Amino acid sequence: MYFKAWLNYDGELNENVRDYFQAVFSNYESNVFSKVNRQMYLHAMEEVKAAANSFLGKKPDEYDFIMNEENFTVIEEKYENTEEQKWKRGILLYYVPENQDNEESLSTDGAYEIKQYLDEEKRFDLWTVRASGGRGILYGTYALIRQAICDGKLTDTGVVKPSLALRMLNHWDNLDGSIERGYSGNSFFFSKNQILVDERTAFYARLLASVGINGVVINNVNVKDMATRLISPLYYAKLREMSELFAGYGIQLFMSLNFAAPMELGGLSGCDPLAEDVVRWWKEKMQEVYREIPNLGGFLVKADSEGRPGPFTYGRTHADGANMLAKEIAPYGGLIIWRCFVYNCKQDWRDKKTDRARAGYDNFMPLDGKFLDNVILQIKNGPMDFQVREPISPLFGGLRSTNQMLEVQIAQEYTGQQRHVCYLVPMWKEALDFHTYCKESDDRVQDIIKGKTFGGRNCGMAGVANTGDDPNWTGHDLAAANLYGFGRLSFDNNLSSEEIAREWISMTFPRTPIVMSNLLYILMNSWSTYEHYTSPLGIGWMVNPSYHYGPNVDGYEYDRWGTYHRADCKGIGIDRTSKGTGYSTQYQKQNAMMYEDVATCPDELLLFFHRILYTDRLKSGKTLIQHIYDTHFEGVEEVKEFIRLFCQLEGVLSEDVFQRILNRLTEQLSSAEEWRDVVNTYFYRKSGIEDEKSREIY
Amino acid sequence: MYFKAWLNYDGELNENVRDYFQAVFSNYESNVFSKVNRQMYLHAMEEVKAAANSFLGKKPDEYDFIMNEENFTVIEEKYENTEEQKWKRGILLYYVPENQDNEESLSTDGAYEIKQYLDEEKRFDLWTVRASGGRGILYGTYALIRQAICDGKLTDTGVVKPSLALRMLNHWDNLDGSIERGYSGNSFFFSKNQILVDERTAFYARLLASVGINGVVINNVNVKDMATRLISPLYYAKLREMSELFAGYGIQLFMSLNFAAPMELGGLSGCDPLAEDVVRWWKEKMQEVYREIPNLGGFLVKADSEGRPGPFTYGRTHADGANMLAKEIAPYGGLIIWRCFVYNCKQDWRDKKTDRARAGYDNFMPLDGKFLDNVILQIKNGPMDFQVREPISPLFGGLRSTNQMLEVQIAQEYTGQQRHVCYLVPMWKEALDFHTYCKESDDRVQDIIKGKTFGGRNCGMAGVANTGDDPNWTGHDLAAANLYGFGRLSFDNNLSSEEIAREWISMTFPRTPIVMSNLLYILMNSWSTYEHYTSPLGIGWMVNPSYHYGPNVDGYEYDRWGTYHRADCKGIGIDRTSKGTGYSTQYQKQNAMMYEDVATCPDELLLFFHRILYTDRLKSGKTLIQHIYDTHFEGVEEVKEFIRLFCQLEGVLSEDVFQRILNRLTEQLSSAEEWRDVVNTYFYRKSGIEDEKSREIY
DSSP: OOOOGGGOOOSOOOHHHHHGGGOEEEEOOGGGOOHHHHHHHHHHHHHHHHHHHHHHOOOGGGOOEEOOSSOHHHHHHHHHHSOTTTTSEEEEEEEOOTTOGGGGGGGSTTOEEEEEEEOTTOSOEEEEEEESSHHHHHHHHHHHHHIIIIISSOOOOEEEOOSOSEEEEEOOBOTTSOBTTOOSSSOSSEETTEEOOSHHHHHHHHHHHHTTOOEEEOSOSSOOGGGGGGGSHHHHHHHHHHHHHHHTTTOEEEEEEOTTHHHHTTOOSOOOTTOHHHHHHHHHHHHHHHHHOTTOOEEEEOOSSTTOOOGGGGTOOHHHHHHHHHHHHGGGTOEEEEEOOOOOTTOOTTOOSOOGGGHHHHHHGGGTTOSOTTEEEEEESSSSSSOSSOOOOTTBTTBSSSOEEEEEEOSOTTTTTTTSOOOOHHHHHHHHHOBOOSSSSSOBHHHHHHTTTTOOSSOEEEEEOOOOSSTTSSSSGGGHHHHHHHHHHHHOTTSOHHHHHHHHHHHHSOOOHHHHHHHHHHHHHHHHHHHHHSSOTTOOOOBOTTTOOSBOTTTTTTSSSSOOOOOOSSEEOOOOSTTTTOGGGGSOHHHHHHHHSTTTSOGGGHHHHOOEETTSBOTTSOBHHHHHHHHHHHHHHHHHHHHHHHHTTTTTSOHHHHHHHHHHHHHHHHHHHHHHHHHHHHHHHHHOOOOTTOOOOO | OOOOGGGOOOSOOOHHHHHGGGOEEEEOOGGGOOHHHHHHHHHHHHHHHHHHHHHHOOOGGGOOEEOOSSOHHHHHHHHHHSOTTTTSEEEEEEEOOTTOGGGGGGGSTTOEEEEEEEOTTOSOEEEEEEESSHHHHHHHHHHHHHIIIIISSOOOOEEEOOSSSEEEEEOOBOTTSOBTTOOSSSOSSEETTEEOOSHHHHHHHHHHHHTTOOEEEOSOSSOOGGGGGGGSHHHHHHHHHHHHHHHTTTOEEEEEEOTTHHHHTTOOSOOOTTOHHHHHHHHHHHHHHHHHOTTOOEEEEOOSSTTOOOGGGGTOOHHHHHHHHHHHHGGGTOEEEEEOOOOOTTOOTTOOSOOGGGHHHHHHGGGTTOSOTTEEEEEESSSSSSOSSOOOOTTBTTBSSSOEEEEEEOSOTTTTTTTSOOOOHHHHHHHHHOBOOSSSSSOBHHHHHHTTTTOOSSOEEEEEOOOOSSTTSSSSGGGHHHHHHHHHHHHOTTSOHHHHHHHHHHHHSOOOHHHHHHHHHHHHHHHHHHHHHSSOTTOOOOBOTTTOOSBOTTTTTTSSSSOOOOOOSSEEOOOOSTTTTOGGGGSOHHHHHHHHSTTTSOGGGHHHHOOEETTSBOTTSOBHHHHHHHHHHHHHHHHHHHHHHHHTTTTTSOHHHHHHHHHHHHHHHHHHHHHHHHHHHHHHHHHOOOOTTOOOOO
C-alpha cells in the first residue's frame, strides 16, 4: 500500500553496531509518566524492535525485550540473572526525571542524549538514550538508529536539543480528498468528506516523529465547504482519535480555521472579531472543541487573503482578528497561527506603483507588538510566493515584539511539482542563515524563530507538506528528501544540506558508494539546475497560470496577481530600490544598501531588485542576455548529466524504484528542454540579440 | 421563461397591412397532403393567428379562421356567404399541387410565392402564400409576416426558392447539459443525461422555421460518454418525439455520431470501417435507428480530429470511413456529414515547416471524387478555426466531385463570446461571395454549395449554434441577430448584411427610427470594431488558452495547436506563400497569385500570408506598428461610440432588455481596453517603437 520511505531499515549493518540491537532495556517510572509520554516511550521501544528485526533478520516475535517500570537497578538485576553472553550488549532507553539536578539540560522538550554505558566490570556495554520526556526518548531513539545506519557506529551526542520549538507541517488537504498544490495523489487524511485514521496515518506519524516534527495542520488553509464543519460534532470523534494517535508520536494536531465560521457554521450575520455575538460564538466553540479534542494544538488562519474572509471587512486589523481567537483559545493552551500572506490579488498590471513584494511588511509591521503571546505570525520565506529564488521576507528582522514562524513550501508548486527533482533544503538553509542585521548578533532568521533574538517562546518553522496517497508518499521518490530534510533541518538548524542529503540517501536506498555519490550529486545540484532552465535571476513566475507547471514567460504578465517581469526589447526586471517601489527600504540598513546597489546586489536576485538591460554585464562578466541563454542551455545539459548518473544505478536500486525515478527524470528533461527553448526564444525574439555560441534558438 | 426573440410581433402596424390579418383562408387537399406537410400547414395557420393576435390586439379565441380541406371554390362560397364588409381583406394559404404544369417553379422544396389576389368584382382582396409543400407554406407565411412588420406593406415576391438545399444548425450540446463553447447558459436539449422536449423546444423550432433552417444537429460533435448512447434504446422514444416536433416545422433532426461506437457501445474490439463485424454492426444499428426514428436526417461526424477516433487508426482513409456509414444509412435516405476539421493538434511550436492552415486541403483533396453521393464534406469557412479574420478555405474551388457544405460559427467563440457584440453576417457573406476561380463563372463559394458549379444535390451551409437556456436564448440580446442572420442568409444568399440586420431589428425591437439607426450602426460596425481591438490583419488567436476569451498575445505561441504568430522584435506574421509553407498554392491560380504578393494580398489578411516588419508600410501608408497601435486605440473608441448610441435608447427599449445589453456593452468596453493595452504593450515592448501620437502604452 505504501513505501516505508526512510524507515525501511533494510540492508547490511556494521556487525559491531548490530550487536547492540540484540537487546533493549527500558527504565522509566510509570507513576511519573503521563499516558502520552508512556505511549511515546512504547513507540520508541517498538522502533528499536523494528530496526533490530531488520538488522538481525529476526522475526518480530523472536525478539527479546526487557522492560521495567520501576528503576534501572531492577534491570541490572535482571541482566545479571541472564546468560551473560546473550546480554553482552544492548540499548537502554533511560528516563531521567526532570528534577534530577545534574540533568537540567535535558528538560527542554524533545531533548535527548545518546551515551555509552560500560560498567566497571565490563559485564555489560549499553548505549543509552536518555531523556526526561517521551519526545526526547522517541527522538533519541530515532537518532540512535540513524547513527547505526548512516554512520555504521554509535557515538556520544552530548545533550541534543531541538533548534526550534515548533516544527510543523501544513497540509493543504481538502475534505473531498483533493490536495491544493498536491503532486502525490490524493489526501490520506480525508476522502469524500470523511476523516481517515488508519495504518497509513500511524505510519505517517512515525515518519514525522523520526525527523522531529511535532505539529501537523491537517487541512487546507483555504477552508471552504465541509472543512468549515471540522469544528462541529460531525468530525470530533475522528479528530480526537487522530489527535491521540499523533500524540503518541509527539505530534500535536492543528487545524485550519474559517474566519467566517460564525456565519457559515453559526448562522450569525457577520464575523466581526469585535462583535459581541461573534466573540461569544467563538468562546463557546473553543470550549466545545477542546472538550472534544483536548490534545488540539490550535489553529492556522489565512484571513483577508486571496478571497478568504477576514477582519478587513469590518474595518478591523489582523491583530483584532487574531487576538480575539487567541483570547478564546488561551484557556486551553492553544495557539493561533496567523498567516502573513496578505496582498492585493486584484492588481491591475498597468499599475506599476503597487508592489506585491511590499505587501506583507506594509500590512503587518504596523501591528508589531499588538498580538497576544499565543499568536504566531507565519511568514513565507520570501515576500512573494515560493519562487525558485526570492530574497528573505523583510518582516524577519522587522518585527521585534511578535512571535514568528518561518513558512517554507516542501510541495514543489513552483519548483517542478515533484516531476522534476529539486532538493530544497539548501534554499531553506539560506533562509535560516540569513543575517537580518536587526541586532549586533543573533540576528539571523533562525535566531529570531528560536526566540533568541527578541525572546518569544511560541515560534518555529512550518512546511507545506508534499505528501499524498501515492504509494511512495511524495510522487517523485527523490522528493522525499525534502520532507525528510524539512524535519531534520527544523530540528537541527546546524545540519548542512549535504549532511541531511547523505542521511536521507543512507536511510532510504541501498548503502553503496555509487548510490551515495550519484544521488548526492543529483540532489545537491538540483535546485541550481532547476533555476538554470526556469526563470532567471530572481524574476520569478514565467509559469503557466493556475497550474504553475511548464514555461509561459508572459503567463502572469498581464494578470491581476502582482507578478510581473516587465520585459521589453531592451531589458527586464523590477526596480524595487528606493528609486523604484521602495521595497528594498523595508530591510535593515545593511541589507537595504546591499540590495539598493546593482554592484552589491547578489546576481541571483538582480532582476528582483533592478531593471537590467540585456547588454548589461553581470558579475560573471557575461551580458544579461548571454547569461539567460547560457544558463538555459546548461540547465538542460545538467538534467542529462543527472540521467546519466542515475542510469548507473540500474540494478542497484530496486527495479520499480529505478524505473519510477527514471520516468520522472525523463519527463524533467523534456520539460527542461521546453523551458530552455521557450525562455530563450522569448528573449531572442524580444531582444533580437544572437547567442554568442550560435546554438539553436527558435 | 424565455423571450420570443424576433417572433414577438409587438408594436404598431400600418393599418392597411393590418387589415389583411383579419381573416386567414386556407386551401389544401387533405388527400394529397402527408401528415408532416399538414402539420407544417397548420403551424403556418397558427403563425398567422399569432401575428394577427398581436397586430389586432385580439385574444386568440376571438380570431376567426376559415379552413377548407377541399379546394378554393368552397372558400369562395363560404366567403360569399359571410358579411362582405367583414371579409373584405384576408390572407390565403394556397396549396399548389406539384403536378400543376404552370407552377413548376414552386416544386423546389421550400419555395413559395406571395401574390395579391383581387377578384374582378373587387369583392375580396387577398394576399396569398402559394407553395406546393408544407415548408413552402410555412416559409411563405413567415415571409408575409416579415413584410408586414419590416416593410409596413405586402408585396408580390414572385417565386422565392431557398438558395441552399441544406440550412443546418450544429449544436455542441452535451448530454449533461453543458455546451461546448456555449455562452448562453446550458442546453435546452439535454439535462442530466435526459433529453428535453417541451414548450421551449417547440418555440425554438418556430424560431428556426421562421428563418428557413431545415436541419438541426442536436449534440456536440465531440461525442463522448452518454452521447454515444444516443443511438441506443435509452433515448429513441424521446428522439422520435423531438424529430416529429421538428418535422412539423420543416426541420430534420440530425445527430453527431461517435466513430468508435462499435467499440464503446457495441463491445467490438475495434472500429475499422472495413472490418466485417464493424460494418455489420453499423448496418444493424442504422436499421434499428431508422426503425425507431424514421424522420432522422442522418449524422454529423468529427473523426480523427482533436483526439476523436477515426479511420486513421486502421490505416483507412476518411473516404473509407464516411462511405461505410453512408452505405449503411443510404437505404433510409440518410446523410453522412463529415467534418474536414482535421489537423495535427500535437504540433511542436518549434516546428516551422508544418502549417495547420494546409491540413484540411492536404487531407481531403486527394479524396475528391471518392465519396458516395450521400456524404457531404463540411468545411469551415477558413482553414484554421473561426478566427475574426481568415481567408476562405481552399477546399472550396479545390474539390470538384464532392458534396460540400460551408460551416460557420454563430457561437462567438473567438469573437467575444456573446459578451461583445459582433454581427457576423458580413463575414459569412464574404465567404459566400468569394470567387474561387475554379470556373469561368459560377465560381463563388455560394455557387459551389448550391450545386451550381459542379452539380451536387446534397450541399448547403451549417452554423454552430449560439443558443442556450438563457431567457433571451443567446446571452447577448444582440447576438440573436447572428442566429437570425444565419438562417436568413443561408435561405437567401442574395440578402445583404444590412438588409438582414434591418429585418432583425424591426422584428425584435420597437420600430422607431432611432432604434433602427443606432442598432444598425452598432451591428454593422461591430465586426470591424472587434477586429480593431483584437488580433490584427488575419494573424488570429492571441487569446487566453482553453477558454478563448480575453487577450493573451503569446497564449498559443508555445503551444501544440499549430497557431503561431512568430512575433519578434522586428516583425510578425507567417510566410504562407510558395516561398514559405506553400499554403497559398492550394488556391486556384488567380487567388494564389493575389495572396502570394504583398502588393496584392488584401491588408486584412497580410499577416496570415506574409511576415511583415513593424516598419513596413501598409496600403494605407501607415507602418505596421502604427496600424496596430491606431486600430487598437480606435477599437476602444468605437465601443464607446456604441455605448453612447445605445444609451440613447433608454426608455425606448424595455428596461430589462436595455439594462442587459448595456451591461454587456460595458463589459465589452472594459475587455476592449484590456485588449488594447495588452496588445499595444506587447508590441511596444517587443519593437521598442513609440506611438506616433504618444498615447499611453504601458
